[in-house]
Amino acid sequence: MRQEWIDRRGGDACVTQMHYARQGCATEEMAYVAEREQIPLEVVVDEVARGRMVIPANINHPELEPMAIGIAAQCKVNANIGNSAVTSDVDNEIAKLETAVTLGADTVMDLSTGGNINGIRESILRRSPVPIGTVPVYQAVQGVDSVTDLTEDDLVRVVEGQAEQGVDYMTIHCGIRLEHLPLIDGRITGIVSRGGSLMAQWMVHHRRENPFYTAYDRILEVCRRHDVTLSLGDSLRPGCIHDACDDAQFAELDTLGELTRRAWDQDVQVMVEGPGHVPMDKIAMNVERQQRVCDEAPFYVLGPLVTDIAPGYDHITSAIGAALAGWAGASMLCYVTPKEHLGLPDVNDVRQGVVAYKIAAHAADIARHRPGVRDRDDELSRARFKFDWRRQFELSLDPETAQRMHDETLPEEYFKSAEFCSMCGPKFCSMQISQTVEEYNRTRREEEAGAATA
Amino acid sequence: MRQEWIDRRGGDACVTQMHYARQGCATEEMAYVAEREQIPLEVVVDEVARGRMVIPANINHPELEPMAIGIAAQCKVNANIGNSAVTSDVDNEIAKLETAVTLGADTVMDLSTGGNINGIRESILRRSPVPIGTVPVYQAVQGVDSVTDLTEDDLVRVVEGQAEQGVDYMTIHCGIRLEHLPLIDGRITGIVSRGGSLMAQWMVHHRRENPFYTAYDRILEVCRRHDVTLSLGDSLRPGCIHDACDDAQFAELDTLGELTRRAWDQDVQVMVEGPGHVPMDKIAMNVERQQRVCDEAPFYVLGPLVTDIAPGYDHITSAIGAALAGWAGASMLCYVTPKEHLGLPDVNDVRQGVVAYKIAAHAADIARHRPGVRDRDDELSRARFKFDWRRQFELSLDPETAQRMHDETLPEEYFKSAEFCSMCGPKFCSMQISQTVEEYNRTRREEEAGAATA
Numbered sequence: 001m002r003q004e005w006i007d008r009r010g011g012d013a014c015v016t017q018m019h020y021a022r023q024g025c026a027t028e029e030m031a032y033v034a035e036r037e038q039i040p041l042e043v044v045v046d047e048v049a050r051g052r053m054v055i056p057a058n059i060n061h062p063e064l065e066p067m068a069i070g071i072a073a074q075c076k077v078n079a080n081i082g083n084s085a086v087t088s089d090v091d092n093e094i095a096k097l098e099t100a101v102t103l104g105a106d107t108v109m110d111l112s113t114g115g116n117i118n119g120i121r122e123s124i125l126r127r128s129p130v131p132i133g134t135v136p137v138y139q140a141v142q143g144v145d146s147v148t149d150l151t152e153d154d155l156v157r158v159v160e161g162q163a164e165q166g167v168d169y170m171t172i173h174c175g176i177r178l179e180h181l182p183l184i185d186g187r188i189t190g191i192v193s194r195g196g197s198l199m200a201q202w203m204v205h206h207r208r209e210n211p212f213y214t215a216y217d218r219i220l221e222v223c224r225r226h227d228v229t230l231s232l233g234d235s236l237r238p239g240c241i242h243d244a245c246d247d248a249q250f251a252e253l254d255t256l257g258e259l260t261r262r263a264w265d266q267d268v269q270v271m272v273e274g275p276g277h278v279p280m281d282k283i284a285m286n287v288e289r290q291q292r293v294c295d296e297a298p299f300y301v302l303g304p305l306v307t308d309i310a311p312g313y314d315h316i317t318s319a320i321g322a323a324l325a326g327w328a329g330a331s332m333l334c335y336v337t338p339k340e341h342l343g344l345p346d347v348n349d350v351r352q353g354v355v356a357y358k359i360a361a362h363a364a365d366i367a368r369h370r371p372g373v374r375d376r377d378d379e380l381s382r383a384r385f386k387f388d389w390r391r392q393f394e395l396s397l398d399p400e401t402a403q404r405m406h407d408e409t410l411p412e413e414y415f416k417s418a419e420f421c422s423m424c425g426p427k428f429c430s431m432q433i434s435q436t437v438e439e440y441n442r443t444r445r446e447e448e449a450g451a452a453t454a
Numbered sequence: 455m456r457q458e459w460i461d462r463r464g465g466d467a468c469v470t471q472m473h474y475a476r477q478g479c480a481t482e483e484m485a486y487v488a489e490r491e492q493i494p495l496e497v498v499v500d501e502v503a504r505g506r507m508v509i510p511a512n513i514n515h516p517e518l519e520p521m522a523i524g525i526a527a528q529c530k531v532n533a534n535i536g537n538s539a540v541t542s543d544v545d546n547e548i549a550k551l552e553t554a555v556t557l558g559a560d561t562v563m564d565l566s567t568g569g570n571i572n573g574i575r576e577s578i579l580r581r582s583p584v585p586i587g588t589v590p591v592y593q594a595v596q597g598v599d600s601v602t603d604l605t606e607d608d609l610v611r612v613v614e615g616q617a618e619q620g621v622d623y624m625t626i627h628c629g630i631r632l633e634h635l636p637l638i639d640g641r642i643t644g645i646v647s648r649g650g651s652l653m654a655q656w657m658v659h660h661r662r663e664n665p666f667y668t669a670y671d672r673i674l675e676v677c678r679r680h681d682v683t684l685s686l687g688d689s690l691r692p693g694c695i696h697d698a699c700d701d702a703q704f705a706e707l708d709t710l711g712e713l714t715r716r717a718w719d720q721d722v723q724v725m726v727e728g729p730g731h732v733p734m735d736k737i738a739m740n741v742e743r744q745q746r747v748c749d750e751a752p753f754y755v756l757g758p759l760v761t762d763i764a765p766g767y768d769h770i771t772s773a774i775g776a777a778l779a780g781w782a783g784a785s786m787l788c789y790v791t792p793k794e795h796l797g798l799p800d801v802n803d804v805r806q807g808v809v810a811y812k813i814a815a816h817a818a819d820i821a822r823h824r825p826g827v828r829d830r831d832d833e834l835s836r837a838r839f840k841f842d843w844r845r846q847f848e849l850s851l852d853p854e855t856a857q858r859m860h861d862e863t864l865p866e867e868y869f870k871s872a873e874f875c876s877m878c879g880p881k882f883c884s885m886q887i888s889q890t891v892e893e894y895n896r897t898r899r900e901e902e903a904g905a906a907t908a
Contacts, residue, residue, distance in 0.1 A: 084879040114879060182895050188835045190888025197884035197891070204894040239885075240835035241820065241828060280781055280821035306777065306817040308831040308838075310809065311846065312855040316770055317813050323760065323774045327734055341838065342860040355764065359771050363760035366695065367734035374695060377762040381642045381694035384762075384795065392765065401766040405796040425538040425568060430651035431693075434644025437651070440658040441636050 003062040015059050016227045019267035021049035029057050029066040037073045047072045052296045054269040056131035056229040061166035065129040069332045070298045075361035076332040079354050082111035084344050090120050096350045097124055103354040109133040131168035137195045147198045148205040152215040160222050169229040173199045174212035175255040176235035183248035189239035196235020220266040229269040232256045237276035240308045244278045257293040271298040278304040287328035298331035314340040319356040326364025333357050358397050385431050387419045457516040469513050470681045473721035475503035483511050483520040491527045501526045506750045508723040510585035510683040515620035519583040521560055523786045524752045529815035530786040533808050536565035538798050544574050550804045551578055557808040563587040585622035591649045601652040602659040606669040614676050623683035627653045628666035629709040630689035637702035643693035650689020674720045683723040686710045691730030694762050698732045711747040725752040732758040741782035752785035768794040773810040780818025787811050812851050839885050841873045
């Protein structure tokens with residue numbers, strides 16, 4: 001469907017959603033988003049024009065079903081997939097994409113760093129109804145012995161190539177600057193952003209400014225032509241609780257604020273990436289600070305993890321932080337899988353990560369009192385109370401897992417309508433007893449009504 | 455060790471920790487707790503006397519290594535085990551106990567509702583270094599056709615039998631009263647507490663007050679003689695987000711406040727149970743209200759779940775709520791396993807539940823800035839930055855799982871000291887690159903120092 005929309009706009013020098021919104025022009029993508037989000041079209045147009053909402057929608061990704069990221073929309077979830085030099089192949093990545101999308105991931109980032117990166121990305125883009133994000137520097141370094149061999153031209157060329165292929169948003173590590181490097185002294189885990197550390201390595205070697213920063217205007221020009229949404233990478237995000245909220249993190253954030261305004265000057269859509277590892281009591285402050293410093297550009301956070309002591313369970317440590325961030329106003333939550341810090345996620349890890357983050361985003365939407373968002377909770381709870389197991393599974397974030405767990409102890413068809421589960425057994429089902437209490441309350445009301453009229 | 459301490463106090467009519475604390479007498483249990491918590495003994499004595507801390511320590515449980523629950527102590531985690539009429543046996547329950555304790559559960563509740571309940575409890579108590587809690591009404595109904603056949607005497611007899619066996623704390627559903635029942639009208643899921651629904655059934659049938667409420671003084675008398683800590687059950691806790699914070703819940707809470715004060719009048723230790731299902735934005739309010747209404751008696755919360763739509767993942771939905779509750783001042787978090795709402799947890803579910811809740815409790819302690827609590831995070835992060843994989847596993851909440859996940863892709867011994875993992879591979883390890891940035895910063899500092907002295 002989207003190819004037609006794009007064709008009709010052929011020939012425009014700037015094709016970004018922000019560009020059209022600022023002219024008061026509501027695109028088909030905006031209308032699609034308004035319908036999905038159940039918000040008025042004018043709100044979408046205004047928010048995109050204002051930069052408070054992005055619709056990552058590269059004109060070379062016609063397979064896309066447009067979606068929006070911003071405070072006026074529901075909280076979104078991103079799933080990272082992609083291989084590393086050590087492991088994985090194309091089929092695996094496609095399986096991860098499909099699992100993520102089926103379970104409700106709103107965007108997917110292909111973070112492949114090895115093998116046939118272009119080919120994997122092409123396969124993913126052509127199959128993906130959700131926006132695809134990338135980190136271009138991962139591809140850029142593949143062609144050279146060391147990141148230090150790269151020039152500004154090399155970096156812009158990779159960005160342009162991915163833009164032509166249809167990548168909807170790109171993490172660019174343009175906020176980390178030479179002057180920030182001394183600020184990491186005293187950290188326990190230094191720089192933990194992969195892209196950020198590569199740019200640091202470049203700067204240390206050349207003793208010159210970050211080439212993504214110096215080439216920023218050229219990158220904006222590419223984004224204008226294809227409508228690539230920038231995702232300003234937070235290279236200096238804390239990698240442990242100890243390093244959270246330090247001078248390095250906030251110095252880079254100030255640069256990200258500057259780069260946000262420069263993007264908006266060129267009608268380029270932009271979101272800002274955030275930490276990382278943050279104790280619970282500092283998460284709302286982090287969101288508020290980003291919103292202030294970056295003039296309310298959508299905040300796209302990675303977790304944050306609220307403790308460092310649970311490798312193997314970091315989808316949980318970070319879902320806690322992500323829920324708090326979403327409640328405080330983050331617009332998209334980048335998932336973390338159980339394998340974080342330990343290895344490359346496989347399909348099952350993708351499943352665990354996506355569901356944990358759908359929980360976090362939904363809990364945040366409930367806490368923000370978004371209209372209608374609790375309807376699914378209420379409907380599932382009604383099915384639960386009525387022992388309508390099938391409906392309960394259907395309404396679950398992961399129906400397959402819910403049913404499998406139920407069936408582990410009571411697999412027979414009969415139990416799908418049984419008024420209990422194996423947790424309490426038939427004698428102890430409180431919900432069953434509850435229904436007799438409701439009957440009692442009805443009887444009592446009738447008696448009282450009878451006594452009043454007698 | 456504890457048998458000697460108990461023997462020395464033989465013959466006292468009231469043997470509760472609160473009784474001794476109020477006389478200014480510091481027991482061996484209090485000293486043990488002060489050491490474990492790294493807080494002054496006077497604080498423990500004061501807090502126990504004040505009722506703001508409990509040390510569940512039945513004199514018939516000499517195997518116990520005493521611990522404390524209260525706002526002055528670290529946030530605690532309870533794991534529920536126990537069979538149902540449908541499934542499980544003794545060996546299984548012992549395996550669950552051992553898993554829970556190994557992973558750091560601070561207390562364990564045996565919620566068995568079928569089979570040889572006494573035998574299972576005896577096996578658990580004699581093996582447990584942590585306090586064991588129970589819900590006596592589950593055993594009481596086993597001997598009768600219906601809960602409505604039970605008398606006050608029956609209930610007191612079961613409480614006494616379990617007290618003699620050594621149960622450290624008991625959930626008594628004494629707060630739900632006849633006058634509360636009409637308040638559940640309009641709820642989606644009615645009464646979801648198993649014990650609470652049984653008492654409701656009794657009241658509806660007899661049209662008389664809750665026998666646990668009318669027998670409360672007799673129960674207190676049993677608690678005084680054995681030092682059973684009361685855990686006042688919240689029979690009317692919400693079973694879904696829709697029902698949270700309603701009149702039924704808060705009417706019962708007022709009764710729990712009254713019962714707290716009556717327990718304290720008899721020197722009986724008491725904690726108060728709390729919800730359940732609560733949206734994130736209402737959790738702190740719930741904790742504050744309980745603290746106000748119950749004069750700061752320790753709050754022991756079940757989750758709460760922050761959304762209803764994720765059966766199969768309710769250890770996560772509830773760990774989010776539990777972390778928030780702990781941060782707001784709840785003293786103990788009752789775990790929820792992935793099987794919640796679906797079936798009886800097995801050993802692996804116990805593992806998932808305990809770790810999720812250790813995360814929540816630890817994150818809460820960090821957010822509350824408890825002294826020293828972040829040391830483990832910092833130490834693990836240092837090990838992570840140094841690529842000391844073994845140390846990283848050791849410091850993890852679940853070392854076995856962390857190592858297994860790492861080894862899935864890089865099993866060879868060599869990789870235990872490799873300066874990367876399979877997530878990023880050798881070329882992209884930001885931590886490795888970080889170390890070169892630190893080197894650069896050192897060089898730069900030296901150059902500047904050189905220039906300054908030149």
